[in-house]
Amino acid sequence: MHLARVVGRLVATQQYEGLRGVPLQLIQPIDDDGADSGDVLVACAAISSGPGDFVQWIDGREAALACPESFVPVDAAIIGWVEQAIAHHQRLG
Amino acid sequence: MLIGKVVGSVVATRKDEKLGHQKLLLVQVHDHTNKPKEQYVVAIDAVGSGPGDMVLYATGSSARQTTITEGRPCDAVIMAVVDSWDLGGDNVYEKWKS
Amino acid sequence: MFLAQVVGTVVTPVQIPVLDGRTLLLLQPVDPQGKKNGRVRVGIDHAQAGVGDRVLVMDEGNSARQMLNAKEGAVKTVVVAVVDYVERDGALCYDHREAN
Numbered sequence: 001m002h003l004a005r006v007v008g009r010l011v012a013t014q015q016y017e018g019l020r021g022v023p024l025q026l027i028q029p030i031d032d033d034g035a036d037s038g039d040v041l042v043a044c045a046a047i048s049s050g051p052g053d054f055v056q057w058i059d060g061r062e063a064a065l066a067c068p069e070s071f072v073p074v075d076a077a078i079i080g081w082v083e084q085a086i087a088h089h090q091r092l093g
Numbered sequence: 094m095l096i097g098k099v100v101g102s103v104v105a106t107r108k109d110e111k112l113g114h115q116k117l118l119l120v121q122v123h124d125h126t127n128k129p130k131e132q133y134v135v136a137i138d139a140v141g142s143g144p145g146d147m148v149l150y151a152t153g154s155s156a157r158q159t160t161i162t163e164g165r166p167c168d169a170v171i172m173a174v175v176d177s178w179d180l181g182g183d184n185v186y187e188k189w190k191s
Numbered sequence: 192m193f194l195a196q197v198v199g200t201v202v203t204p205v206q207i208p209v210l211d212g213r214t215l216l217l218l219q220p221v222d223p224q225g226k227k228n229g230r231v232r233v234g235i236d237h238a239q240a241g242v243g244d245r246v247l248v249m250d251e252g253n254s255a256r257q258m259l260n261a262k263e264g265a266v267k268t269v270v271v272a273v274v275d276y277v278e279r280d281g282a283l284c285y286d287h288r289e290a291n
Contacts, residue, residue, distance in 0.1 A: 001215075001232055001233040001234065001235075001266075001267055001268045002230070002231075002232050002233060003201070003217075003231075003233060007125070007180055007181060008125070008178055008179050008180040008181060008185070009178065009179055010096075010149075010175060010177070010178035010179075011175070011176040011177050011178065012149060012173035012174055012175050012176055013174070013176050014140055014141070014142070014173065014174040015140060015149075015172060015173035015174070016139055016140060016159060016172040016173065019172070019173070024094075024149070024173070026125055026178060026180060029230075031230065031231055032198055032199065032217060032219060032231040037230060038230070039095075039124065039125075040124065040125035041094060041095055042094040042095065042096060042149055043094070046207050046265070047205050047206060047207060048205070049205075051181065051182065056201060056203055056206070056215070056233050058265050058266075058267055059267075060153055060154070060155065060252065060267060061153065061154040061155050061158070061252060062252040062255075062265045062266065062267045063155065063265060064155055064158055064265075065252075065263055065264060065265040066207050066265035070263060071158050071159075072158055072159075072172075073139065073151040073155050073156055073157075073158045073159045073162070073170045073172040074094070074151060074155055074158075074172070075094060075151040075152055075153055075155035075156075076094060077265060079206060079207045079210065079265055080201075080203030080205065080206035080207065080210060080215075081203055081204065081205035081206065082201055082202065082203050083202045083203065083204050084200075084201075084202040085199060085200070085201045085202070085217065086199045086200050086201075086217075087198045087199035087217050087231070088198055088199065089199075092199075
């Protein structure tokens, strides 16, 4: 599980059946100093979130389990909205 | 999931029989600003996409979680055709404009 | 499983149900000597660990679900133990009594 910032939204009408109605969002993973870390990727939002939000996400097969339908080809899902994250006694985000 | 553009297809006659007769597409990875990267993936198509489409593909064991790829040796699957996306409120890609 | 240093905490008021009531920790993966080794990640605390502890982390879904009794939960990274000491080639390279 990792931290990220939601940076955008993505729309896809033609998608795998079980994914209908699940929002897709672009997320920028961040490091423990709040700086960008790695490439932007697309994740399914299992909770309500939007651009600008600081979130927690999960990668791998487990990401599909956060979706309404769990047998879906999803490898990244937003699973928590972060209110506060503290690293090295300093607040992130 | 990552964004990519379908740039071609791959055909193989001699292959593992579990791979079946699935359509294999050649996908060029694009970054979030829609800039193509020198990085390519061969993915099984689960949504009926074709050349020129911007698509989303899932990798790893998640790729086997479709009725088409279940139980097959597959680590990348196209699971959506992208209509549009925006970044920080600015539209980056719009299918109908391209 | 890998070794990590707990560097912080995360609070998520809106989350998937399986995470309700669980403590989330920020983990910096480290090598046996304690040097940073990879990207920081978020883990569920299952060992009453806290900031400053050296911990053992499980990063695999099946094991995580078993430990947390979450049959269909989207969980993956779990802190499973607080490390007392690490020995390498017959010598201690980490001892919690000397840390901090």
